[in-house]
Amino acid sequence: xxxxxxxxxxxxxxxxxxxxxxxxxxxxxxxxxxxxxxxxxxxxxxxxxxxxxxxxxxxxxxxxxxxxxxxxxxxxxxxxxxxxxxxxxxxxxxxxxxxxxxxxxxxxxxxxxxxxxxxxxxxxxxxxxxxxxxxxxxxxxxxxxxxxxxxxxxxxxxxxxxxxxxxxxxxxxxxxxxxxxxxxxxxxxxxxxxxxxxxxxxxxxxxxxxxxxxxxxxxxxxxxxxxxxxxxxxxxxxxxxxxxxxxxxxxx
Numbered sequence: 001x002x003x004x005x006x007x008x009x010x011x012x013x014x015x016x017x018x019x020x021x022x023x024x025x026x027x028x029x030x031x032x033x034x035x036x037x038x039x040x041x042x043x044x045x046x047x048x049x050x051x052x053x054x055x056x057x058x059x060x061x062x063x064x065x066x067x068x069x070x071x072x073x074x075x076x077x078x079x080x081x082x083x084x085x086x087x088x089x090x091x092x093x094x095x096x097x098x099x100x101x102x103x104x105x106x107x108x109x110x111x112x113x114x115x116x117x118x119x120x121x122x123x124x125x126x127x128x129x130x131x132x133x134x135x136x137x138x139x140x141x142x143x144x145x146x147x148x149x150x151x152x153x154x155x156x157x158x159x160x161x162x163x164x165x166x167x168x169x170x171x172x173x174x175x176x177x178x179x180x181x182x183x184x185x186x187x188x189x190x191x192x193x194x195x196x197x198x199x200x201x202x203x204x205x206x207x208x209x210x211x212x213x214x215x216x217x218x219x220x221x222x223x224x225x226x227x228x229x230x231x232x233x234x235x236x237x238x239x240x241x242x243x244x245x246x247x248x249x250x251x252x
Contacts (some may be wrong), residue, residue, distance in 0.1 A: 029172060051218045057213040064209055068202045075195035086184035087124050090177055094120040097174040123177050128185060133170070136211055137163050 098119035099112070126133075141161040147153050173181075 047220075047223055048215070050223050054213070054220050056217045057209060057216050061206065061209045061213055064202060064206045068199070068206065070244065071198055071202070072195070075198075079191050079195075082184065082191060083128060084189050086181070086188075087127055089180050089184065090125050090127050091120060093176045093180050094123045094174065097176055119174075122169065123181075125171055126166070127181060128188065130167075130170065133163055133167050137167070 100113050113192075137160060140156050140163070144153060144156055144160075147156065
């Protein structure tokens with residue numbers, strides 16, 4: 001009796017809705033009734049296929065992550081190797097510039113050591129740092145614009161002078177050393193650009209895989225829900241649908 005009253009009440013409520021809303025409500029009632037009446041028991045083959053797809057996407061997501069990490073390590077290793085090999089070439093050019101094949105005066109061990117310390121080692125130690133030195137000077141200038149404490153300003157000024165002195169000393173670099181360093185810097189920048197481009201592609205790929213994995217997870221969760229009904233529930237739903245259509249002026 002209670003269920004009958006509820007169905008009658010629902011039919012009357014639907015009947016009071018405007019025409020467009022009544023049609024929409026009737027469609028939703030019909031759709032819901034047909035879906036439940038027909039049951040929603042997912043075949044085991046479909047469940048297995050959905051689970052396999054979700055597992056595959058999970059594996060793919062992990063593989064892309066591993067590939068991204070491995071490529072990052074490979075790129076950093078390659079950049080380090082370019083710098084190491086570059087320092088060797090810089091050392092060769094610096095030695096050739098500092099020690100001509102036919103010296104004009106007698107060469108001693110002490111003079112060789114001093115010349116190496118002044119005219120070779122600095123170009124090796126501070127190779128590829130021209131941009132970093134200028135960036136450090138720019139950062140100090142930016143801080144000096146906001147710092148008011150006199151002691152801190154003095155400290156920053158002295159630090160800036162040290163960087164500028166180093167920059168001035170590196171400006172005395174032999175032309176042959178500058179040329180070979182410029183070639184190596186170009187190679188290094190090319191490798192960095194390649195690494196950045198590949199990283200962007202892998203980021204996009206990983207985002208796409210993550211989206212597919214999320215969607216597949218939702219589908220798998222829905223497929224795992226089996227809706228089964230009793231005959232009494234089916235008869236009750238049929239009666240409710242019939243009452244709703246009658247209230248809307250349709251045939252039973």
